[in-house]
Each structure stands twice: as structure tokens, then as C-alpha cells.
Amino acid sequence: MILTKDILQTTLRVSQALWGETTTSLDLCTDTLATVQLLGLDQSAFLKRSIRALVERSERESEKTNSDFLNQSLYRIHPLERALLVLLYEFQWTGDLLTETFEISADELDTLIWKSKLDLLTHRSGGKLFSIPTPRGITPQCPEWNGSRPWTARYLDQRLSRADQIFVHGHVDGCTNCRSLLEQSRTLLTEAKTTYEASMPEKPTDKNISEMMKILGQGETYALGKPLPAAEAFRQMVRQRKDVQLVIIGLIGWMILRLTQ
Numbered sequence: 426m427i428l429t430k431d432i433l434q435t436t437l438r439v440s441q442a443l444w445g446e447t448t449t450s451l452d453l454c455t456d457t458l459a460t461v462q463l464l465g466l467d468q469s470a471f472l473k474r475s476i477r478a479l480v481e482r483s484e485r486e487s488e489k490t491n492s493d494f495l496n497q498s499l500y501r502i503h504p505l506e507r508a509l510l511v512l513l514y515e516f517q518w519t520g521d522l523l524t525e526t527f528e529i530s531a532d533e534l535d536t537l538i539w540k541s542k543l544d545l546l547t548h549r550s551g552g553k554l555f556s557i558p559t560p561r562g563i564t565p566q567c568p569e570w571n572g573s574r575p576w577t578a579r580y581l582d583q584r585l586s587r588a589d590q591i592f593v594h595g596h597v598d599g600c601t602n603c604r605s606l607l608e609q610s611r612t613l614l615t616e617a618k619t620t621y622e623a624s625m626p627e628k629p630t631d632k633n634i635s636e637m638m639k640i641l642g643q644g645e646t647y648a649l650g651k652p653l654p655a656a657e658a659f660r661q662m663v664r665q666r667k668d669v670q671l672v673i674i675g676l677i678g679w680m681i682l683r684l685t686q
């Protein structure tokens with residue numbers, strides 16, 4: 426499988442949201458990707474499995490998050506929520522891709538996206554208050570309101586079906602209550618995005634990406650996340666040279682003789 430720049434950029438950015446500091450993120454990301462490489466997946470499956478592996482690793486090793494970053498609200502929410510926000514905000518992943526990656530249903534995804542944004546705002550430094558959209562005076566003609574995955578958020582993110590998107594658009598035009606819900610939601614989502622952007626470290630440089638590419642691109646010389654150039658060079662030399670093979674066989678024979686005497 427060929428590792429693309431796109432895969433490295435996505436996974437490294439998710440790592441930054443998990444561990445904060447760039448060097449740690451780079452090391453842990455490279456190490457995780459090298460392990461997933463052993464599974465021999467195609468590119469699409471590799472990317473999804475790597476993202477999940479990173480989140481799982483972060484859940485196990487949460488203490489590795491650099492303490493400087495813990496003041497940022499992003500680093501105080503669940504690792505899965507952080508990964509989700511990166512993929513949504515920076516890589517515009519579709520709902521289908523996200524449900525496949527995290528192995529959850531579409532409803533679970535909607536709930537998780539909404540919760541991650543609320544959590545982000547809840548953990549803002551200084552405990553700055555925000556208001557949660559509250560329905561008032563809705564009628565049976567209004568779209569059904571579910572506080573844990575409101576239609577307003579899905580509408581604004583364009584994650585409703587095309588038919589629902591058109592229905593809501595028409596309905597909101599004539600319904601003051603739903604229009605108010607939509608505006609409240611828009612304000613909340615804008616604040617969440619601003620908070621996210623203020624929390625994330627700078628994007629990885631091209632140099633960071635090519636460092637990763639160099640290590641991972643070595644394929645079989647890479648074991649347990651650490652490059653072994655000397656050992657690999659020796660192995661290749663032995664494989665190619667009959668005289669060296671004979672010397673090694675002779676040496677082993679001599680050692681066996683010594684040990685058995």
C-alpha cells in the first residue's frame with residue numbers, strides 16, 4: 426500500500442488534537458501507523474483503522490497529553506470527540522465516512538457531534554456561559570425536536586437528507602419559533618468552531634510530513650515503530666553474498682562445537 430500525503434496529514438492532525446505537542450504527536454502517530462501497516466489493509470481501510478487506533482491509544486495513555494495543552498478546552502473533552510471535530514472541521518469528512526470509521530450508527534454520530542460541541546463550550550476557560558437552544562411554542566407542523574441531536578445542527582451542517590433540507594428551508598421561512606431555534610443553534614455552532622480553532626496547535630509543516638513519510642516508507646525495515654537501518658543493511662548483504670553466508674554457517678558450527686564440548 427502506498428502511503429499518501431493526505432493520509433499522513435489527516436492522521437497527524439488528529440494526533441495533534443489527541444496529544445497536543447507536535448513532536449509527541451508525530452512520534453505516536455508514526456508508531457501507530459507502522460503497527461496498522463502490518464495489517465495489510467487498502468488505503469481507505471488503513472486510514473479509518475489508523476484514526477481509530479490513535480483514538481484508542483489516546484484513551485489508554487491520556488496522561489501523555491502535554492499539560493500545557495490541558496488548559497485548552499479541546500484537550501478537556503473525550504479523545505473521540507476531538508478526533509471527530511478535526512475530521513469534520515478540517516477535512517470535511519462525510520457522515521458515512523465517520524460512521525464507518527468509528528463503527529457507530531448515523532443517529533449515534535449526530536448525537537456525538539452535537540455533544541462534542543456542547544462539551545467544548547462547557548470546558549471553555551473561565552466557564553463562559555452559553556445558551557442551549559430551547560424550543561418554545563412549536564406546532565405539529567414543525568420538525569421534531571430532539572435535544573440530544575437537534576435538526577437545526579444537522580440542517581446547518583447540511584447533514585439532513587436532501588428532501589428534509591428542502592422541507593426545513595421552506596418551513597423556517599414561515600415559522601418564527603423554528604427560525605429562533607435555528608438562530609440560537611447557529612450562534613452556538615459558531616462559538617464552538619471559534620473555540621476549536623483557538624485550541625488547536627499550528628498545522629504540521631511539510632517537513633513533519635516528509636519525516637513521517639521517510640520512516641514509514643521504509644516498509645520492512647521498520648519494526649515496532651523504530652527504524653533499523655543497520656540491521657536491515659546487514660540482512661540484505663548476507664542475503665546477496667554466498668561467501669558471507671558460508672562464514673556465518675562456519676561460525677555457528679564452531680560455536681555449537683564449543684558449547685557442546
Ligand SMILES: [Zn+2]
Nearest residue numbers: 567600602603
Ligand atoms: Zn416551526
